[in-house]
Amino acid sequence: MVDISRGSALGPSGASELFQLLRDGRPRTRAELAALTGLARSTVALRVDTLMQLGLIAPVGDALSTGGRPPSQFALNASARVVLAADLGASHATVGLSDLTGTLLASRTERLAIAEGPDAVLGRVIGLADELLAAVDRSRSDIIAVGVGLPGPVEHATGRPTNPPIMPGWDGVDVPAVVQRHLHVPVLVDNDVNIMALGEREFAWPDTEHLLFVKVATGIGSGVISGGLLQRGARGIAGDIGHVQIARGEGIPCQCGNRGCLEAMASGPAIARALRAAGLQVSTGQEVVDLVRRGNIEAIQAVRQAGRDLGEVLATCVSLINPSVIAIGGSVSQAGEHLIAGVREVVYTRSMPLATEHLSIVQSRAGDKAALLGASVLAIHHALSPASIDSLVGA
Amino acid sequence: MVDISRGSALGPSGASELFQLLRDGRPRTRAELAALTGLARSTVALRVDTLMQLGLIAPVGDALSTGGRPPSQFALNASARVVLAADLGASHATVGLSDLTGTLLASRTERLAIAEGPDAVLGRVIGLADELLAAVDRSRSDIIAVGVGLPGPVEHATGRPTNPPIMPGWDGVDVPAVVQRHLHVPVLVDNDVNIMALGEREFAWPDTEHLLFVKVATGIGSGVISGGLLQRGARGIAGDIGHVQIARGEGIPCQCGNRGCLEAMASGPAIARALRAAGLQVSTGQEVVDLVRRGNIEAIQAVRQAGRDLGEVLATCVSLINPSVIAIGGSVSQAGEHLIAGVREVVYTRSMPLATEHLSIVQSRAGDKAALLGASVLAIHHALSPASIDSLVGA
Known part of the structure; x- marks a missing residue:
């Protein structure tokens, strides 16, 4: 071609x-x-x-x-212009300004329900952006591009969410157009796990061509970097491994309407549910992590088992895309080595020697910086691309 | 970058x-x-x-x-130069000459054991090439590049096989150097399933950016095209799904030394073994296909079950890389719709609606042309690349 x-x-x-x-x-x-x-x-x-x-x-x-x-x-x-980065979750918004190398100049997080809909949520993002611009003494005209991460499937080429399960009112909405009512610059939109994969690579693995980033939190998803590029797949949902069925899950109902999904067994809420069944008072992934940190043996065992369940799916991923790094992030990964140990146990048992010889399975190093950094990278990559610079120099 | x-x-x-x-x-x-x-x-x-x-x-x-x-x-x-393409299997060699659009000018297949080693096998490839050149009235100096497919893992950048299980004497051998003793042109080497994926895409799906080609024969493997490019992974073994463990395989020993692998349950020899246990006289995948064609009900059921086993692994692949086409080739795929039907049954049951809405799961259309066409494409792509043409025009 x-x-x-x-x-x-x-x-x-x-x-x-x-x-x-x-x-x-x-x-x-x-x-x-x-x-x-x-x-x-x-x-x-x-x-x-x-x-x-x-x-x-x-x-x-x-x-x-x-x-x-x-x-x-x-x-x-690097300081010629800035990019605006937004990481929107189910119940929070983090907004930041970065320079052209991706260095964060300022950021702010606040509680914000994605269910309030695109106009309210994106309007608040712009409001936060104005506050941040004032704080670093810049103006809206300094913004060269915007990167947005959303908690659901996104058609990256158009920036429209596609049947997002936890984003009522967002299906098919032209997110760039809503942002561009306020800021007349390119707006790049992607799934939150994809931008975390971009951020993790930028932060910790810049020379790695084949990286899988896995988020384990309320849901489970992944971002796939192959051949140095984020792979979105035919419908923009590559990496969506939360609803792969696993052996131990047989018959367990999942929110998606199917049964036995990885997410129904190994997500934060799923681990909490298993611990409640064992008599513990716990309802969220964060409470599971707290129990693990306090050395609760049932919680440690449950997190380890979740790691094994995740490892069952990741073993297939390792065979298929042959990554050199699997980075595991999301709130449940804060439980430390117990989750990773379960993953390693199963992936190393099940994979061919050549696939694991140089494979690192590690906790995310970018941590909670991953998403904002990835949204910045997405925006910078576009803003400094040959096509964008061509139009600036009037080619 | x-x-x-x-x-x-x-x-x-x-x-x-x-x-x-x-x-x-x-x-x-x-x-x-x-x-x-x-x-x-x-x-x-x-x-x-x-x-x-x-x-x-x-x-x-x-x-x-x-x-x-x-x-x-x-x-x-297109006829300015030709490329030499070679598809080497465990027990056969197919060699062809193509023009610069990939159109096959001449080809020949003969029995040749890969175990005879690189000098003997590649020497015979050159011998066949000379016969073909004579047949189409061209000379060695018309060859602009060579593409070779081998039945084992290959480090594509160097053209060296990496611990290939069925290729004694080939481990780490500099295949391009051996060919270049005879032909002083670039030699591109890849795994046979990777070149079949390239050939299938060229032949039937030129506009498809996300395609998974699966070969089901004596072994099981796949070639991954994501973002329009063949993905080889960190060690060149992306797509090696034959040794993913499946639920039904529990405890069944596999040639690889592990247990419960897909290949131990769904390859041609594995299906034949299951049919022998049921009292049928059958020892190869080809004999299984013949039984299916004659309408033998046990053989049809066994092939359908092999399709379900394959579907269990492919459902995870669909979630991870979100292809728009899965093309299934290799000798067992000749059993017709029974294998594909088993695959579809499981993939459609287990996948999220968005992933399968526009997913085609089909028999390979390039069939036994896939490998040679893919080897040609590999060679042409290199020969006509900007870097190669630069050196021709003396840039």
């Missing part, structure tokens, strides 16, 4: 191409840029000037000098 | 970039190329001349004319 979107390479957008080299944030001199591209020094100088005028790159520090005036270095101007 | 391999776009290789537009085989006039690229007519004319001199493109037919001399059209010159 010819990548026509790169057709700009044949056109007049040399400055945009040069910018793609500088996006990584590493400072380079004009001479280094000429050597990297094979372009004439004079051409590089012109394009550097164009990018400087747009504020996309800036001179940085001084190159190591051997005497005389040191040559200027240029790099991505 | 900056794609440095496309750095050529900044350099002098305009002819190579123009070629990428013409790779799709569609004829275009100089004026159309100028409009597509934004380049000056004079620049397009120069680059067209360069590609014509290299033989990579050729004039075709005549554009629709409104009177006067019709403008010339140019397209990929």
